[in-house]
Amino acid sequence: MVNNTMLTSGANALIPAPLYSNIVDKARNLSVFTASGVPTVVMETNNLTVAKIKEDLQVAFKPEGEKATESTPLELEGVTLNSKTIYGYAYVSMEAIQSAQNLDAILTDSFGKAVAEGIDQGMLYGVYSGTTPQEYAPAGIFNNADINTIAASTSDYDDVVRAIGQIRANNGVAATMAMNANTEQVLSLLKDKNGQYLTPPKAITDVSQIVSNQLAYDAAAGSDILVFDPSALLIGVQMGVNVKVFDGDTASIERGLVCFRIASMIDCVVLQPKHISRITGFGKDGE
Template identity: 25%
Template sequence: MPTSVELRQQRAGVVESMRAITETAEAANRGLEAEERQAYDRHEGDFTSLTERINRQEAEEARSAQMAEPIQRGANRPDDGNRGGQEARSAERRSAFFQALRRGLPRMAPEQRALVENTAGEILVPEDLETEIYRALPGLTVVRAMASQRSLTSNRVRRRSLSEVSVGWGKLETGTALTDSMPSTPTEEFTYVEDLYGLAKVGEDELDDSDTNIEAFVRDSFGRAVGEAEDTAFTIGTGHASQQPIGFMTAGGGVATVAAAAAAAISVDDMKKLIYAVPAQYRRNGRFALSSTTELAISLLKDLNGQYVWQQSVQAGRPNTFLGYALENQEDIAAVAASARSVAFGDFNSGYRVYDRAGMTVKVLDQLYAEDGMVGWKIRMRVGGDVVRPDALRILAHPAS
């Protein structure tokens, strides 16, 4: 008996034959001839028949997987029985997820649908696949790789405005008073988790691929789309009022600025002032964030002996350095110009935090793009970002011209 994947491959061949018939007629600027019409109608019947067989076979495969789970769990050794059951359930959820991407939730068997559907009628991305997507993001982005990260189950995080803790030497019993680091009642503030949407259009032929191929596409496509969008928001996002994270380069981040000497130029002195404006404990893990255009400008700076101050990395995967600190390129940061904020420096791991809310979802749009032979996947993930310790960062700001 052919598997559902083999049946899908057969159906893809039928679709290709139907497309060849219509393309031949269109190329000749005519309608279908009698023989072509008969062949087209025959293929159309084959397509309908194969679709029904695929639906039955997929439902049967899902039932077989459910019935096999207790057997698989019992076949495991006593010390790893729980792990075996978890792996079987994870594999089952993955299979249901890819079937949902191909067919949409309404066409799935109820027992399969229950594995991946949330209360909003969306398809939940399996946790292990979602983890793989998040794991790939730091390699595709700049800010996430530098910042700290935290997982949430709520849509916002409460934080309070306060100064750093003050300490002092002495003993309480001898009358030494503790210094109050927060003399007034702090204001209550929140960091919100925002919705990030994406849309992918997938050809019907690609949906006939195996689960392994579709998984690779999901992991790569989702990761790249999400990475580019969130990196921009973490850098120049304008906050909850605009349904975006707060970018560290924006005024809403609360990071103090250091004045550059010139409106449309940058100097070694500017960069040194920026470094030493950051407290010593944060300089230890400091790095620059700037655009490639600005890096080019500082790469041309020389010291009094005519030697370049900029240091090119000779090790693969390592960033270039300036004054001993790494240079990270983020292209959403403005280039050197009047009134621009061109460079950020500091300990980004201490200063900026990314908030990930678990539960990436997909909605299948199987009718909207049907005439184009495409299926739409509307992706939604929830992510936030905010400056949690402004003192760990500084921004170089240029004066107006």
């Protein structure tokens, strides 16, 4: 149990591997980005530039012995990952640690959810001070002006099919649909005139679905839905999810507390904006 293995005599004790792994797994499963399989690259420093092709190579059939048509020269452009620090900590009393038999589960659930929610919020929307985006957080893929954006016109499957269609029209694979719990409920409750639940179109059933309440919901303004090809994004990791326990700081000594700290250094960039679709205003009042 945690009571016996969580702390050592040192002031900077690592959480045991099984619990650490559970927290990381929980965060991975709850995050839209990691659950969908967005590719990840290791960053040796706090910035890394990767290349992407601005325009795909064009090829065509040709007659035997005749000169082929030259394709547009391949033009590369750089996309830079700059690691951002996501960080949090909380104190737990020594009495609670000694008496709580389910502390493992509590810590796994709390830290896992917190990391997943923090990552998704930053990578989807960025972090703002008023209307100013903060450079210490990811830019937010919804702030990329080149992604497909659809203003919802209905509260059914139509706009989702359109979002998928826009990605496919740009030779992308619409593999994942992320929505909040309210959107999932609206779609699940769709019925025909006889009161029978509707079967979603094949275009939608072919797409993996993830529920994340980090996708905005407002009763008046409606919800955001994200449909995307995971390979259209890239996550850079300078430091993976790191969980530590501290029991030697002043607050811990004076008040009999133990500090649990979690941190990671990551970033996310868009490689293929036209392989990402955002639906806004889904399920808003009056629709």
